[in-house]
Amino acid sequence: MPKVLISDKMDPKAAEIFRDRGVEVDEITGQTPEELLKIIGDYDGLAIRSSTKVTPEILDAATNLKVVGRAGIGVDNVDIPAASAKGVVVMNTPFGNSITTAEHAIAMMFALARQLPSADASTQAGKWEKSKYMGVELTSKTLGLIGAGNIGSIVAERAIGLRMKVIAYDPFLTEDRAVEIGVEKVALDDLLGRADFITMHTPLTDQTRNILSAEALAKTRPGVRIINCARGGLIDETALKDALESGHVAGAALDVYAEEPAKENPLFGTPNLICTPHLGASTSEAQVNVAIQVAEQMADYLVNGGVTNALNMPSLSAEQAPKLKPYMALATQLGSLVGQLAGDQIRGVSVEVEGAAAELDQKPITAAVLAGLMRAYSDTVNMVNAPYLAKERGLDVREVRHEREGDYHTLVRVSVSTSEGDKSVAGTLFGSSGPRLVEMFGIKVEADLEGDMLYIVNEDQPGFIGSVGSTLGQADVNIGTFHLGRRSDVPGGEAVLLLSIDSPVEEPVLWSVCQLEGVKTVKALRFE
Numbered sequence: 204m205p206k207v208l209i210s211d212k213m214d215p216k217a218a219e220i221f222r223d224r225g226v227e228v229d230e231i232t233g234q235t236p237e238e239l240l241k242i243i244g245d246y247d248g249l250a251i252r253s254s255t256k257v258t259p260e261i262l263d264a265a266t267n268l269k270v271v272g273r274a275g276i277g278v279d280n281v282d283i284p285a286a287s288a289k290g291v292v293v294m295n296t297p298f299g300n301s302i303t304t305a306e307h308a309i310a311m312m313f314a315l316a317r318q319l320p321s322a323d324a325s326t327q328a329g330k331w332e333k334s335k336y337m338g339v340e341l342t343s344k345t346l347g348l349i350g351a352g353n354i355g356s357i358v359a360e361r362a363i364g365l366r367m368k369v370i371a372y373d374p375f376l377t378e379d380r381a382v383e384i385g386v387e388k389v390a391l392d393d394l395l396g397r398a399d400f401i402t403m404h405t406p407l408t409d410q411t412r413n414i415l416s417a418e419a420l421a422k423t424r425p426g427v428r429i430i431n432c433a434r435g436g437l438i439d440e441t442a443l444k445d446a447l448e449s450g451h452v453a454g455a456a457l458d459v460y461a462e463e464p465a466k467e468n469p470l471f472g473t474p475n476l477i478c479t480p481h482l483g484a485s486t487s488e489a490q491v492n493v494a495i496q497v498a499e500q501m502a503d504y505l506v507n508g509g510v511t512n513a514l515n516m517p518s519l520s521a522e523q524a525p526k527l528k529p530y531m532a533l534a535t536q537l538g539s540l541v542g543q544l545a546g547d548q549i550r551g552v553s554v555e556v557e558g559a560a561a562e563l564d565q566k567p568i569t570a571a572v573l574a575g576l577m578r579a580y581s582d583t584v585n586m587v588n589a590p591y592l593a594k595e596r597g598l599d600v601r602e603v604r605h606e607r608e609g610d611y612h613t614l615v616r617v618s619v620s621t622s623e624g625d626k627s628v629a630g631t632l633f634g635s636s637g638p639r640l641v642e643m644f645g646i647k648v649e650a651d652l653e654g655d656m657l658y659i660v661n662e663d664q665p666g667f668i669g670s671v672g673s674t675l676g677q678a679d680v681n682i683g684t685f686h687l688g689r690r691s692d693v694p695g696g697e698a699v700l701l702l703s704i705d706s707p708v709e710e711p712v713l714w715s716v717c718q719l720e721g722v723k724t725v726k727a728l729r730f731e
């Protein structure tokens with residue numbers, strides 16, 4: 204039974220769903236990295252929010268880990284390249300808390316406009332400072348969104364409802380989408396110069412880090428108010444402090460900080476600053492949503508192989524997974540066959556699908572081919588890390604989908620380009636018997652690729668099969684099945700022999716086969 208650790212505070216629904224789906228679950232929150240390091244090796248899954256840091260050290264110790272599930276959106280606390288390299292799927296729940304977070308941004312905007320936190324403190328202190336707390340109206344003001352994805356577009360919708368004009372800077376926002384969500388797409392400098400309120404809704408990346416730098420803040424309108432419910436690090440905190448102190452920025456409302464938990468921060472105590480402790484996603488509704496979603500996604504993966512909302516692997520629904528399963532087996536075998544035969548000469552790989560296979564999502568099939576192909580060099584390669592490893596090795600990977608009718612109801616072809624030319628193998632699915640090789644390097648040969656096998660290329664001549672049989676027999680190697688193919692129907696050409704054998708063959712036996720007359724190539728193969 205797969206075992207999951209919930210390492211950050213999560214709604215109890217998550218544990219309930221794991222148990223209902225046949226996944227054992229432990230809930231141990233608030234651990235130090237050292238404590239987590241000691242126990243992580245026991246788990247197949249790790250369910251987190253933003254507190255647990257999934258570092259390369261944690262991943263190294265996580266010898267059984269298959270999936271990290273983030274109950275929330277931001278995954279900057281997970282080292283995704285390191286997880287991918289280890290073959291660990293990283294999933295998030297991209298929509299479960301977006302309304303709640305957008306509402307928090309809107310609440311922050313109101314709080315800034317009317318100075319609600321300090322007006323509250325002053326009133327409860329008995330000061331009745333009516334004239335001190337003069338506010339501003341939101342109606343007709345310009346709201347500048349930096350980032351107009353899920354949360355940004357919900358904020359836009361709410362702000363338009365408040366009769367604000369919304370402009371957005373987001374290099375990935377299309378003009379059509381901008382029109383659809385009712386915002387004007389603008390350049391960053393344009394936004395900085397026009398917005399009365401600026402709200403941040405991007406992930407923290409190399410491009411967005413300090414996007415509100417001292418230089419950018421200097422371009423904003425005097426009296427601008429700034430909201431950040433996205434990620435600390437988007438705003439230069441020192442520059443913001445200066446701008447608040449000078450009065451150029453009239454107010455800032457922050458939910459996120461460069462260092463979290465932010466028990467100390469240089470900004471604390473600055474005038475006109477409102478702070479919340481990373482509460483953007485903290486409503487009971489959002490927490491139930493993300494807990495249910497993350498547990499369902501992780502259980503799907505661990506129990507059925509379904510992949511949803513993965514950041515380092517193509518999606519594969521729980522309905523699709525059983526349909527794709529035999530194809531993955533076929534793709535892995537074909538990849539393994541060319542990987543074992545063409546080895547490190549491979550420069551490029553092309554994966555073609557036709558017939559029924561062309562109706563399926565091709566990405567998982569390609570990932571399985573690459574995993575099979577690279578298993579010749581790596582024990583830890585799987586469908587998650589295979590595309591990354593392929594990229595790292597500089598393999599040119601192509602996918603081709605044929606609409607045409609072929610000889611088989613379904614076909615997957617794997618072609619590799621090597622320094623010695625192109626080579627291609629193809630396989631199909633046969634009724635209930637599953638994956639079967641049907642063509643190899645231009646020769647029709649049918650074989651089930653499993654266990655230990657021997658691949659021989661020879662000149663087609665009488666008596667050859669007998670001499671192979673007796674050479675193997677003398678070495679006590681039992682032949683299970685014989686699969687034969689030749690380049691043309693005319694005898695005497697090049698032939699391929701694929702033998703399934705009951706035990707691996709040692710080097711001296713391979714050498715003896717190699718010495719038989721007409722033999723061009725001999726190679727021992729192994730399939731899982």
Ligand SMILES: NC(=O)c1ccc[n+]([C@@H]2O[C@H](COP(=O)([O-])OP(=O)(O)OC[C@H]3O[C@@H](n4cnc5c(N)ncnc54)[C@H](O)[C@@H]3O)[C@@H](O)[C@H]2O)c1
Pocket residue numbers: 276277278297300301304349350351352353354355372373374375376404405406407408410411432433434458459481482483484485
């Ligand atoms: N405070 C919280 O508790 C809380 C809760 C949920 C999400 N978040 C954070 O909010 C942020 C937005 O979440 P989302 O669900 O809207 O994400 P999203 O992926 O739907 O949207 C992000 C948008 O940022 C845009 N973007 C990327 N790079 C950009 C750049 N260089 N300049 C401008 N725009 C850029 C993208 O095109 C995208 O449209 C994330 O950082 C997430 O972690 C915080």
Ligand SMILES: O=C(O)[C@H](O)COP(=O)(O)O
Pocket residue numbers: 252253254274275276277278300481482483484485
């Ligand atoms: O990215 C997110 O989903 C938010 O930052 C929420 O973080 P939390 O789960 O730690 O509240």
